[in-house]
Amino acid sequence: MDQLLIYIDITGTFAFAISGALTGMNKKLDPFGVFILAFITAVGGGTLRDALISSRTAFWLIDPEYAYIVLGGTVFAILFRERMNYLKKTIMLFDSAGLGLFTIVGVEVGIQNDLNAFACLAIGTITGTFGGVLRDIFVNEVPVIFRKEIYATITILGGAIYLILRQIQINPIITQIIPIITIITLRIFAVYYHWSFPVIKFIDKENS
Amino acid sequence: MDQLLIYIDITGTFAFAISGALTGMNKKLDPFGVFILAFITAVGGGTLRDALISSRTAFWLIDPEYAYIVLGGTVFAILFRERMNYLKKTIMLFDSAGLGLFTIVGVEVGIQNDLNAFACLAIGTITGTFGGVLRDIFVNEVPVIFRKEIYATITILGGAIYLILRQIQINPIITQIIPIITIITLRIFAVYYHWSFPVIKFIDKENS
Amino acid sequence: MDQLLIYIDITGTFAFAISGALTGMNKKLDPFGVFILAFITAVGGGTLRDALISSRTAFWLIDPEYAYIVLGGTVFAILFRERMNYLKKTIMLFDSAGLGLFTIVGVEVGIQNDLNAFACLAIGTITGTFGGVLRDIFVNEVPVIFRKEIYATITILGGAIYLILRQIQINPIITQIIPIITIITLRIFAVYYHWSFPVIKFIDKENS
Numbered sequence: 001m002d003q004l005l006i007y008i009d010i011t012g013t014f015a016f017a018i019s020g021a022l023t024g025m026n027k028k029l030d031p032f033g034v035f036i037l038a039f040i041t042a043v044g045g046g047t048l049r050d051a052l053i054s055s056r057t058a059f060w061l062i063d064p065e066y067a068y069i070v071l072g073g074t075v076f077a078i079l080f081r082e083r084m085n086y087l088k089k090t091i092m093l094f095d096s097a098g099l100g101l102f103t104i105v106g107v108e109v110g111i112q113n114d115l116n117a118f119a120c121l122a123i124g125t126i127t128g129t130f131g132g133v134l135r136d137i138f139v140n141e142v143p144v145i146f147r148k149e150i151y152a153t154i155t156i157l158g159g160a161i162y163l164i165l166r167q168i169q170i171n172p173i174i175t176q177i178i179p180i181i182t183i184i185t186l187r188i189f190a191v192y193y194h195w196s197f198p199v200i201k202f203i204d205k206e207n208s
Numbered sequence: 209m210d211q212l213l214i215y216i217d218i219t220g221t222f223a224f225a226i227s228g229a230l231t232g233m234n235k236k237l238d239p240f241g242v243f244i245l246a247f248i249t250a251v252g253g254g255t256l257r258d259a260l261i262s263s264r265t266a267f268w269l270i271d272p273e274y275a276y277i278v279l280g281g282t283v284f285a286i287l288f289r290e291r292m293n294y295l296k297k298t299i300m301l302f303d304s305a306g307l308g309l310f311t312i313v314g315v316e317v318g319i320q321n322d323l324n325a326f327a328c329l330a331i332g333t334i335t336g337t338f339g340g341v342l343r344d345i346f347v348n349e350v351p352v353i354f355r356k357e358i359y360a361t362i363t364i365l366g367g368a369i370y371l372i373l374r375q376i377q378i379n380p381i382i383t384q385i386i387p388i389i390t391i392i393t394l395r396i397f398a399v400y401y402h403w404s405f406p407v408i409k410f411i412d413k414e415n416s
Numbered sequence: 417m418d419q420l421l422i423y424i425d426i427t428g429t430f431a432f433a434i435s436g437a438l439t440g441m442n443k444k445l446d447p448f449g450v451f452i453l454a455f456i457t458a459v460g461g462g463t464l465r466d467a468l469i470s471s472r473t474a475f476w477l478i479d480p481e482y483a484y485i486v487l488g489g490t491v492f493a494i495l496f497r498e499r500m501n502y503l504k505k506t507i508m509l510f511d512s513a514g515l516g517l518f519t520i521v522g523v524e525v526g527i528q529n530d531l532n533a534f535a536c537l538a539i540g541t542i543t544g545t546f547g548g549v550l551r552d553i554f555v556n557e558v559p560v561i562f563r564k565e566i567y568a569t570i571t572i573l574g575g576a577i578y579l580i581l582r583q584i585q586i587n588p589i590i591t592q593i594i595p596i597i598t599i600i601t602l603r604i605f606a607v608y609y610h611w612s613f614p615v616i617k618f619i620d621k622e623n624s
Contacts, residue, residue, distance in 0.1 A: 030613035032569050033562045051259045051467045052266040058468040064534035081618050118272035138559065143346065146241045153240050197238035202289050259467045260474040326480035351554065354449045361448050405446035410497050 004176060005108060010069055012101030016042040017073025019094040020135050025077070026087060027139045037135060038074045039067070044131035045102055049123050053113055092191055095132055095144065099155060100183035103128035104176055107159045117163060124159040125152060128183075150190050150197060158183035212384060213316060218277055220309030224250040225281025227302040228343050233285070234295060235347045245343060246282045247275070252339035253310050257331050261321055300399055303340055303352065307363060308391035311336035312384055315367045325371060332367040333360060336391075358398050358405060366391035420592060421524055426485055428517030432458040433489025435510040436551050441493070442503060443555045453551060454490045455483070460547035461518055465539050469529055508607055511548055511560065515571060516599035519544035520592055523575045533579060540575040541568060544599075566606050566613060574599035 020041025024034035043060045050056040060066040077084075084090040106127025110120030129152065133143040145151050162179040189195065228249025232242035251268045258264040268274040285292075292298040314335025318328030337360065341351040353359050370387040397403065436457025440450035459476045466472040476482040493500075500506040522543025526536030545568065549559040561567050578595040605611065 025616055025618045028615050028618075029562055030566070030615055032566065032613060034616065036561065036568055047468065050470075052255065052269060054258075054263055054265040055470055057470040061468060061531055061535040061539065064532055067534055067538070078616055081616070115269055116272055118275055119269040122275070123269065137345075137553075138562070140558075142348075145244065146237055146346070150238070150240065152244060197240060199236050199238055200233055200242065200286055200289070202233045260463065260477060262466075262471055262473040323477055324480055326483055327477040330483070331477065345553075350556075353452065354445055354554070358446070358448065360452055405448060407444050407446055408441050408450065408494055408497070410441045410444075 002172070004173060005105060008101045008176060008180070009105050012098045012105065013042045013066055013069045014073045014076075015094045015101065016045075016098035016131050017070040018077045019091045019098060019132070021074040021077035022081070022084065022087060022091050022094070023135055023139060025081060026091075031078070034078070035071065035074045037138060038077070039070045040138060041131045041135040042066070042070045042073065042098075044134040045106065045127040045129060046131075048130045049106055049109060049127045052123065052126070053109075053115075055113070089191075093188070096184045096187040096191075098131070099128045099151075099187060100158060100180040102131070103155050103159050103183060104162050104180055107162050111166070120163060121156055121159045124162075125155045128155050128159075150195055151187070153197075154183055154186045154190065157186070210380070212381060213313060216309045216384060216388070217313045220306045220313065221250045221274055221277045222281045222284075223302045223309065224253075224306035224339050225278040226285045227299045227306060227340070229282040229285035230289070230292065230295060230299050230302070231343055231347060233289060234299075239286070242286070243279065243282045245346060246285070247278045248346060249339045249343040250274070250278045250281065250306075252342040253314065253335040253337060254339075256338045257314055257317060257335045260331065260334070261317075263321070297399075301396070304392045304395040304399075306339070307336045307359075307395060308366060308388040310339070311363050311367050311391060312370050312388055315370050319374070328371060329364055329367045332370075333363045336363050336367075358403055359395070361405075362391055362394045362398065365394070418588070420589060421521060424517045424592060424596070425521045428514045428521065429458045429482055429485045430489045430492075431510045431517065432461075432514035432547050433486040434493045435507045435514060435548070437490040437493035438497070438500065438503060438507050438510070439551055439555060441497060442507075447494070450494070451487065451490045453554060454493070455486045456554060457547045457551040458482070458486045458489065458514075460550040461522065461543040461545060462547075464546045465522055465525060465543045468539065468542070469525075469531075471529070505607075509604070512600050512603040512607075514547070515544045515567075515603060516574060516596040518547070519571050519575050519599060520578050520596055523578050527582070536579060537572055537575045540578075541571045544571050544575075566611055567603070569613075570599055570602045570606065573602070 017038040020038035021034050023041070024037035027037075029037060043058075043066060047058045047060070050058045103124045105124075107120050107124035109127070110123040115123060129145050133145055136143045158179040161182055162175065165175040165178060225246040228246035229242050231249070232245035235245075237245060251266075251274060255266050255268070258266045311332045313332075315328050315332035317335070318331040323331065337353050341353055344351045366387040369390055370383065373383040373386060433454040436454035437450050439457070440453035443453075445453060459474075459482060463474045463476070466474045519540045521540075523536050523540035525543070526539040531539065545561050549561055552559045574595040577598055578591065581591040581594060
């Protein structure tokens with residue numbers, strides 16, 4: 001990965017670790033459980049990505065630095081927990097940051113493994129979303145991706161913008177910043193203004 | 209894979225996508241959530257299979273066609289949703305079709321990766337069942353494989369029939385059709401007539 | 417693996433299979449469901465380990481013997497179920513045995529795949545704990561690793577002792593026995609005496 005992408009990856013890891021640690025404290029896990037939930041949230045998406053691509057060993061088994069970043073995010077979340085009013089919104093903010101950052105990392109890994117455009121988008125979406133899905137499954141909540149606020153749609157849109165910008169080869173910083181900002185902004189707006197797709201009307205005749 | 213097996217694989221993908229899409233609509237997911245649940249259901253079994261075999265990258269990362277098949281199944285389920293009375297039975301029917309079709313695909317992948325007979329059966333069972341297990345876990349229901357109607361037993365039986373027929377090298381169409389029909393028929397009969405194994409009597413002395 | 421480690425691996429498989437089978441009977445699964453839950457519990461940790469390391473195919477696809485060991489553990493649990501009073505304690509005992517045994521196996525697999533010390537500990541912890549986590553998720557209980565009794569801490573401590581003893585190259589039997597005994601003993605003491613870390617105080621201002 002180039003230098004900029006490494007910073008993006010580290011920042012995403014830090015952000016997801018905080019969202020996981022806050023969730024763990026909210027569920028009254030002990031400090032070690034808080035760290036483990038932060039770890040699962042932060043590395044879950046990239047781990048599934050690496051499991052799906054046969055040639056890749058899970059990245060955090062090769063670079064132990066990720067564990068320190070997660071530890072840093074966990075300690076940060078513990079120290080500043082009292083300043084984080086409106087917990088669910090704070091978790092959502094850090095989750096959105098991680099989502100935007102990791103999606104781009106994932107799409108780029110897809111490109112570097114010679115995957116086709118659809119597969120790059122899919123692997124980007126998985127990298128961006130699966131850590132949060134695992135976090136929610138482990139604490140028995142509905143996975144964030146199935147909640148109303150067009151979570152996956154935004155992720156795929158951001159990934160597609162990245163693919164297109166990268167194709168036309170403009171400045172790499174712009175190529176990476178625009179889709180990241182797009183995902184984070186749209187996600188926050190979607191939650192704030194309750195954007196959602198209409199549900200398909202469906203009358204189950206068994207129960208009516 | 210030979211041509212016939214590709215058709216079987218496509219039909220299984222379509223059937224599981226419908227079962228996942230119907231489940232998603234039943235759980236009031238938005239259209240994108242319905243598609244994602246259909247996708248997870250349709251590719252989940254083959255994905256775990258490919259993750260377990262070290263040399264294989266997840267098949268749908270290589271062949272983007274699978275996403276279109278899932279999209280087709282999802283649209284089909286949405287369009288014809290009002291004609292599908294008795295939803296749970298309809299889901300079960302499509303689930304059974306996917307089960308029979310994918311089990312054979314999975315056993316064949318095992319054979320082509322030089323796995324032993326036990327491993328071929330196991331990988332066939334995983335390919336056939338795991339998509340439905342994921343579908344159920346994601347919507348918080350008891351995984352279909354742990355429900356009463358001898359689900360896994362039928363799958364393994366069908367896989368074993370395929371292994372034997374393939375060994376004695378009769379016509380490949382017959383070799384594939386017989387176990388598929390066996391699995392689908394037995395599964396439907398098992399649900400319809402409530403076939404089940406007796407539960408082991410077990411008195412927990414803590415609670416009595 | 418050397419001969420001694422193979423025995424440790426077999427014993428761990430047997431112990432986890434019993435813990436899974438007892439859990440399955442307690443949840444009123446049919447005999448086949450009991451076997452499948454025993455199988456998932458017994459091979460789950462090693463399977464995730466092998467999925468994370470790109471060069472490894474899941475061990476039980478290569479050695480079908482594991483299925484027989486799981487079958488043996490399941491039959492054992494069924495036959496002696498009435499002698500196992502105080503079920504939760506019995507499940508905990510076999511879970512602890514599997515935990516101690518598998519952690520060492522996992523750390524050793526890490527060493528033999530040239531992973532760094534952190535990664536060896538992580539892969540050992542995953543090998544030791546993930547089967548039990550899957551068992552609990554499948555029957556809808558809080559995963560054992562998130563319960564109070566410092567489960568993961570003990571595992572990591574035992575793995576670290578193994579790494580150190582192995583480094584100083586004393587007798588291999590001692591190198592393996594000491595951390596196994598440490599993990600099992602500490603785990604049982606932790607449950608018996610309710611050892612736990614204090615939970616971090618955290619006032620959610622949204623709900624107060």
